[in-house]
Amino acid sequence: MSYVFIVGAKSDIAKEVARVYAKNGYNLYLSARDTSELEELATDIQVRSGVEVKLVELDVTKYKTHEKIYEDLEEKPLGVIYVAGFMADQDEAQEDWSKSLNTINVNYTGAVSFLNIVANDFEKQRRGFIVGVSSVAGDRGRKTNYIYGSAKAAFSTYLSGMRNRLHEAGVSVLTVKPGFVATKMTEGLDLPEKLTAQPQEVADDIFSAQQSGHNTLYTKWMWRYIMLIIKHIPEFIFKKMSI
C-alpha cells in the first residue's frame, strides 16, 4: 500500500490526520524535528491499524537537508501533507524579529523548500497529491495576528499556483483553511463552541476533501462564509475595526 508523508506530525491535527489515513490503509512517514516525540504516535497507529509507520527526522527550516531526506526515502510517497505550523504571539513577533522570522519560515519558506522537491517528483511521475494546512488567518490581515496571517496568505497563494501547475500532470493540491480548532495551541482560550472544530473533525474533512479531489477546504464549513464577509468589508471601515 502507498505511503503518505506527513510534515510536522507532532501537532494535534497531524496526529488525527495520520490516524485517518492509517485507518484507510495508507502506510505513513511521520516527520518532525525530533522523532523521539513521535514514537508513541507511531506505536499507537501500528497497534490500531496494522499499517507500516516510519519516522523521518526533518526540520522544515533546514532547507539544505530537504533534497537528501526526500531522496533517501526507500519508497516515494503517494501523498504529502504539510501540517507544520508555528504561531508566535503577534505582540512578541512585532518586537522580536527572530519570532517573526520563525513564523515565516515554518509556515511558508520551509513549505516552499520541501514541497518544491515533492512537486517536481510528483509532476514527473504524473501522480500524487499534496495537502497544505494553511489558515483562515491568511484570508485577510488583522491587527491581532497579521504576521502569522501573512505567512499563511503566502502559503495559500503558493498552493493555489502549484495546483494550477500540477493539474495537467494529474496531481491534486488541496488547500486546507481551518478556523478555530481545539488543540494544545488554543487550550485555555475561550473559543465559540459552534465555530470550533475538534482535530478529529478537521482530519476527517481533510481526508474526504483530498479523496474527492477538492481544491480548497474550510473546516468547519461556516468559515468559508465568515471569511467571505470579512474579506469584503471595505478597507476604510475594516481599518477602524477590531476583529
Next chain:
Amino acid sequence: MSLNSWGMYPQIDNKKITLKTPKQIKAFIDANKEIIPYGNGRSYGDSALNTNIIYTKPYNSFLSFDDKKGILHIQTGVLLSEIIESYLPRGWFLKVTPGTKLITIGGAIASDIHGKNHHVEGCFSECVEEFKLQLPSGEIKSCKKGDELFLATCGGMGLTGVILDAKISLKKVSSQFINQTTIKTKNLQETFEAFEEYKELPYSVAWIDCLASGENIGKCLLMVGDFCDDGKLKYKEKNRLNIPFNFPSFALNNLSVRAFNWLYYNKAPNGVSKQKVGIDSFFYPLDSIKNWNRIYGKNGFTQYQFILPKEKSYDGLKEILQTISGSGKGSFLAVLKLYGKANKNYLSFPKEGYSLALDFKIEDGVFELLDALDKIVLKYEGRIYLTKDVRVSKDTFETGYEDIEIFRNLRKKYKMDEKFNSVQSKRLGL
C-alpha cells in the same frame, strides 16, 4: 465551556484540565481539592461532575496488542468504538459492551459496566487484566485482579483516582453480524418465561412498554442472539443522524411516548421471529442518532435503573410497572434485563436478578415519583445504578450496597476522600 453529563442535568460550572501526562495531573491534584475524572460524559447523572474535571478522552493511544492472548493495552481515553473499528475487522470484539460504544475505557472500568451478556460474561472488570491508577498522592499503582484497589476502582465511579491505562482481553468472533431472535410477549409472566427459555444464548435484552396497564403490564419485545459464523468481518459504521438542537419540552409528552411504544411494539411480528442484524443495530441502536439526549429538551432527563434479586423480581417489577403506568409519566425506552451472579467489587451494580432502566424527562412530579419507586426497590431488596443516578438519597443508596463501609474506609486510607469527589459522592457521602 462547562462539561455536562448525558442527562444534561444538573449543569455544574467547571474548570477542566486535559490529561496529557501523569506529571501534569499530579500538579493539578496538588493544587485543587475537588476533582473528578471525566471520560466521554455518557453517564447520565452527576458522577462525573464537579468544579474541577480531569478530561481524559484525548489521552487515547493504543499501546500494544498480544494477538496470541488477545490482550490489548490502551490508554484510558480510548473509546470502545475505536477498539471495534480497529479490531472487529481482524476478528476480535469486546467481551463486554454497554448499549453505547461511545464510552471510554476509564468510564467502562469506573462504572464496571455490563452488557446484554451479563448472565454469561459478567461485568467489564472480568476482562480487565490490570490497570494503572494515579492516586491522590500522585503515585501510580499497578492494580491486578483481586487487589483492594482493583475491587474499589471497578465500579468506584472515579473516586479512587485516575485510571491511566489498562490491559483488557478481547474475544474472537468470526462475523460482524448477529443472529437475532425476537420474541413478542403479552405480559410480564410471558416475558419472564421467555428470558428463562433463552438464557443459554449469550445476549439478551427486552424492551418493555411501560405504559401498558392491567393485563398487559410487562409486555415486551425480547431480543436474544449470538454472533454469526459467516466470516464476514468487513465493518463500516453507518452515517449518523444528528439532532442539532434541544427539542422544545412539549415535544415529548405522554402522547408521543405512547405513539413510539406502539410503533415499536407493533412493527415486530407476533410470536417468535428471526433476523440477521449488524452489531451496530444489535448492540448500539441509539448511537445511530447523534445527540439523541436533546429530544428531552433543555431541562434534561435522567435514567432510573434498579435491580432486584431474582426471587423477588416478578412481584417487585409488577408493582413498579403499575406505579409508573398509573403515574402517566412514561419512559421513551424501558429496558429489562436478566443478570447473572454479582462480583466482588465493592460498588458494582449487578447481582443475580432482573434490572429495569427507564428514562424520565426532568419535570414537575418526577422526583416524587422516583422517590416512590425507591421505596418499592428497597422493599424488594434491590439497589440503584450509580452511573445513571442523579437524585437517590443517601439512605436508599446505602441500604442496597453491603460493602459501602469497606469502600469508605479505603477512601480514607489513601486520602482519596480529600481530593476525589463528585457532586454525587458528596450527596451520598461516598
